[in-house]
Amino acid sequence: MLDINFIRDHKKEVKAGMLNKGETDIALVDRVLEVDENWRSLVTRVDNLRAESNVRAKKIGELMGQGKKEEAQKIIQATTQDKQKIKDLEEELAAIKKQREELLFRIPNMPHESVPVGASDEDNVVFAEWGEPDQAEWRKPHWELSDEHNWIDFERGAKVTGAGFPFYLGPIAKLQRALINFFIDEAERKGYRELQAPYFVNEDSARGTGQLPDKEDMMYVIPRDGFFIIPTAEVPVTNFHRDEIFNEKDLPVRYVAYTPCWRREAGSHGKDVRGLNRLHQFDKVELVKIVHPSTSFEELESLREYAESLLKKLKLPFRTLLMCTGDMGFTQSKKYDLEVWSPGQKRWLEVSSCSNFTDFQARRMQIRYKNGNGKIEMLHTLNGSGLALPRVVAALLEACQQEDGRVAVPEVLQSYMGREWL
RNA sequence: GGAGAGGUGGCUGAGUGGUCGAAAGCGCUCCCCUGCUAAGGGAGUAUACCCCGAAAGGGGUAUCGAGGGUUCGAAUCCCUCCCUCUCCGCCA
Numbered sequence: 001m002l003d004i005n006f007i008r009d010h011k012k013e014v015k016a017g018m019l020n021k022g023e024t025d026i027a028l029v030d031r032v033l034e035v036d037e038n039w040r041s042l043v044t045r046v047d048n049l050r051a052e053s054n055v056r057a058k059k060i061g062e063l064m065g066q067g068k069k070e071e072a073q074k075i076i077q078a079t080t081q082d083k084q085k086i087k088d089l090e091e092e093l094a095a096i097k098k099q100r101e102e103l104l105f106r107i108p109n110m111p112h113e114s115v116p117v118g119a120s121d122e123d124n125v126v127f128a129e130w131g132e133p134d135q136a137e138w139r140k141p142h143w144e145l146s147d148e149h150n151w152i153d154f155e156r157g158a159k160v161t162g163a164g165f166p167f168y169l170g171p172i173a174k175l176q177r178a179l180i181n182f183f184i185d186e187a188e189r190k191g192y193r194e195l196q197a198p199y200f201v202n203e204d205s206a207r208g209t210g211q212l213p214d215k216e217d218m219m220y221v222i223p224r225d226g227f228f229i230i231p232t233a234e235v236p237v238t239n240f241h242r243d244e245i246f247n248e249k250d251l252p253v254r255y256v257a258y259t260p261c262w263r264r265e266a267g268s269h270g271k272d273v274r275g276l277n278r279l280h281q282f283d284k285v286e287l288v289k290i291v292h293p294s295t296s297f298e299e300l301e302s303l304r305e306y307a308e309s310l311l312k313k314l315k316l317p318f319r320t321l322l323m324c325t326g327d328m329g330f331t332q333s334k335k336y337d338l339e340v341w342s343p344g345q346k347r348w349l350e351v352s353s354c355s356n357f358t359d360f361q362a363r364r365m366q367i368r369y370k371n372g373n374g375k376i377e378m379l380h381t382l383n384g385s386g387l388a389l390p391r392v393v394a395a396l397l398e399a400c401q402q403e404d405g406r407v408a409v410p411e412v413l414q415s416y417m418g419r420e421w422l
Numbered sequence: 423g424g425a426g427a428g429g430u431g432g433c434u435g436a437g438u439g440g441u442c443g444a445a446a447g448c449g450c451u452c453c454c455c456u457g458c459u460a461a462g463g464g465a466g467u468a469u470a471c472c473c474c475g476a477a478a479g480g481g482g483u484a485u486c487g488a489g490g491g492u493u494c495g496a497a498u499c500c501c502u503c504c505c506u507c508u509c510c511g512c513c514a
Contacts (some may be wrong), residue, residue: 001427043472047483054483057495076494083494366470376452376469388452 001104001364003378004036017110020117020325025106032103034181039096043202047090053082105213109360111325112297112334118324125324127336128308131317134343134399141344142397144273146172148405149422152276164265164273165279169422175396175409176283177391178416180258183285183310184384187256190306192287195257199238200227205239209363210331220262233286238361241290245376246369252291252299256386259284277349278389283389289382290367293359296380297334300356303337303384307352310387313412316395317341319348333358334383340391344398349391352383 007014007029015026056079063072106318111117116125143155146152150169157166168176206228211219212379220229237257240267246253252363261284265273272278287306289301311318335355339348359378362368368376400408400422407422414420 040472043483047472049486051482053494058441060494064440072494079494 001360002107002109003359003363004032004100006105007107008033008036014107014110017325018108020111020326021108021330022119022326023108026102029108030105032100035096035100035103039093041101042089042093042096046086046093047165049082049086049089053079053086072219102297108330109333109358111328111332112356112358114297115328115334116322116324117326119326120324121327123324123327124327125317125322127322128320130308130312130319131315131341133317133341135346136343138403139398139401140344141275142346142394143404145397145401145407146275151422154275155321159224162280164278164301166276166279171417172393174417175393175413179389179392180283180285181416182413184256184258186310186313187285187287187386190254192254192256195237195240195255197230197233197240197257197259199230199236199259200225201230201235201239202226203228205235205242208239208242209235209361210233210364214330217266218263220264229262230259231263232261232287233257237286237288238381238383239289239365241367242365242366245381246290246367248369249294251369251379252289252295253281257286257287257289261388263280266327270347276394277345277389285386285389287384287386290362291380291382293377293380296356296358296382299380299382300334300336300354303382304338304354307338307354307384307386311338311351314392314410315395316392316399318351329353329355331357331360333360338387340395342391342395342396342398344401349395351387351391351395352385355382357381357383363364 009027011033014029018024018026018029056075060072060075060079063069063075086211104247118122118124143152143154149171151172152167153167154163157164160167188194200222203212203226206219211228211231213232218231221227222229228235236259237255240255241253260281262281265278265280268278276282287303289303291297307322308318318340319336321337321339323329323332323337328335332355335353338352338354340351342349358380361381362378363380367381368378369379370376396410397407400410402408409417409420409422
């Protein structure tokens with residue numbers, strides 16, 4: 001969420017930012033400021049009443065200590081009357097506080113000035129391109145290759161669990177392990193600390209990264225124990241430092257974490273769900289950074305470059321999109337998507353999304369630092385996939401296939417696989 | 423899952439209804455002293471929010487695992503939940 005003080009001082013900019021993101025209800029801004037005014041005046045009233053009541057309680061204590069019960073009794077009577085008044089006002093205060101927060105939660109993060117203004121994915125800017133997209137007609141989509149070799153079993157997955165929960169067999173299972181290890185090792189070399197995280201989180205954590213309340217339908221839930229199954233490692237890893245205050249000298253912190261991810265993906269269909277294109281469970285290596293506010297946009301560039309370097313090492317042609325304001329999402333200030341070329345499907349597949357959330361998530365999670373003057377300020381959070389497995393596997397199978405049907409193992413993975421052909 | 427103990431400030435740890443946001447020690451910061459990598463002395467050292475102030479700062483409220491209750495008054499009493507530890511059971 002945004003800082004209410006920022007909203008008060010930058011009303012125009014906030015409204016403009018909302019419109020650019022496609023949020024048309026800019027009256028929210030006026031409403032939240034109005035509610036905030038009411039809330040603050042009520043806080044003052046309640047605090048004053050409580051102060052008076054505290055003074056009287058203290059006085060009663062003194063009188064009791066001196067054995068003057070009669071006098072104390074008089075004050076007690078006077079105080080009893082105010083008690084109900086305070087209670088009523090406190091209820092009112094709680095209600096208006098909730099209202100204030102709900103309104104605040106509905107105002108999106110401000111897009112950075114470097115983000116192109118646009119309405120939809122058509123306005124995204126191709127930021128970088130690498131390699132030649134292979135247009136050869138003979139290349140098969142990965143699901144055909146997989147069927148020929150019995151590599152990925154979608155049917156049995158559907159039997160055992162449901163659609164979107166495939167089994168990976170033999171060399172493909174090993175390929176995925178190799179990719180996970182390769183990705184983590186690369187990240188470690190770049191100074192990311194590896195973290196193994198829980199796959200379930202509690203409600204506070206789901207709220208912290210913003211899955212709740214807006215994206216509740218995305219997650220699988222275990223109601224009996226109050227858990228949410230993670231849709232991405234971002235959730236546990238960023239929440240790792242929830243409610244903490246860093247020393248400036250300990251910044252930045254960078255983590256890499258492999259986890260499976262579970263997403264309900266309600267309502268998707270057609271070519272998007274064919275093969276490995278969209279699954280309910282998939283593997284991903286995720287990168288999370290918590291950084292000083294002055295460095296976050298540089299950190300975003302290095303995050304993007306790092307993710308790109310993985311595709312280069314795998315020799316997979318890709319393009320990087322700078323997402324426009326309208327296609328960016330609620331919590332991001334700036335975001336890049338990396339899309340790998342799928343030569344079997346002749347289309348781009350998103351394999352990484354690198355975002356700077358500025359202080360939007362940090363404020364919600366209360367991740368802060370103490371600066372040189374002893375002042376406490378919000379940090380900036382970023383994350384990016386490095387990388388998501390299934391579409392990388394899809395592109396890899398399609399790109400590394402030979403006309404005779406064999407599939408070559410990319411050079412950087414050969415030491416992990418112990419072989420040159422799948 | 424059963425039985426018991428416990429959760430207090432950066433840490434250790436006092437505090438069982440009143441002047442306790444909280445003793446003491448450690449740590450940390452600043453200052454003084456000391457001619458040496460010691461010791462001593464002094465001050466400061468949680469977070470959020472509200473109000474006043476240009477700022478420095480001042481005032482107020484809340485917070486002693488979380489939430490609710492009793493009371494004029496709760497770290498202290500009651501209820502619910504969470505977490506930690508010990509023993510038993512079970513188990514990868």
